[in-house]
Amino acid sequence: MTFDAAHDTAHLARVARWTLRCAPALAPGLAVAAALTHDVVNLPKNHPQRAQASTLAADAVRAELPSLGFDRAEAEAVAAAVRDHSYSRGATPETLLGAALQDADRLDALGALGILRAAAAGGSMGRALLHATDPFCTARTPDDAAYTVDHFFTKLLRLETTFQTAVGKAEAARRTAVMRAFLANLGEEVGAEFLG
Structure with missing residues (x-):
């Protein structure tokens, strides 16, 4: 393993x-x-x-x-x-145990840690970091089997609406904002506008 x-x-x-x-x-x-x-x-x-x-x-x-x-x-x-x-x-x-566990595990997929974990998983599976001409999937269907950044659009940015506990919901909102800021900064660096 x-x-x-x-x-x-x-x-x-x-x-x-x-x-x-x-x-x-x-x-x-x-x-x-x-x-x-x-x-x-x-x-x-x-x-x-x-x-x-x-x-x-x-x-x-x-x-x-x-x-x-x-x-x-x-x-x-x-x-x-x-x-x-x-x-x-x-x-x-x-x-409640199931809801708290699910929220906690999903929180670890968001925010700064979520960005690191997505990059680690993408690298281990041989994914490219991002699509060269459409990194934010504005004119194509996201393909997270091929591009790590696409995973933000197939899953990570959608997680915020799935939280069940009050603490989980609040922390998910904060961490999702971190991810959106990251994508906006990434867009500036690669010359593509992040609209989300």
Whole structure:
């Protein structure tokens, strides 16, 4: 397994911190367990089973947490949050734990860290940084399999509307503004106007 800078232990720690911030009423042990295990099955973004990664992770969590002192109900609660957090799966979590985990994980895809993580993921998958003549997809369909900047248009700039907790919504708005400012600056550097 190769190192994945976008899904390293620092990512897990940030997700744990923000899961707790998004829902301070949660039992801290469950919030941290969900955050630390949410990527236990981490398939590459271009893997054909990517959409099933969170379901596979939930199965692993459900099986292993009882051996770490969690009761069956706690293990199931964490597993459900892990299953439903994933953007690729397209689910809306049904619990506060799931909503907080999903918000925390999505926050890490936004802002300055999100820009770094997008660049790291794009580089690891061999994507070009941006389309040479239309970097902001004004006259073409975004293709984030080919261009890293296109990922802002296929996913990252759309995330802000998906947050469920008040803390997550506020932080997502702040971080999305950071990304829009980055794109405006990028436009100035490459001679293309960012209209978003």
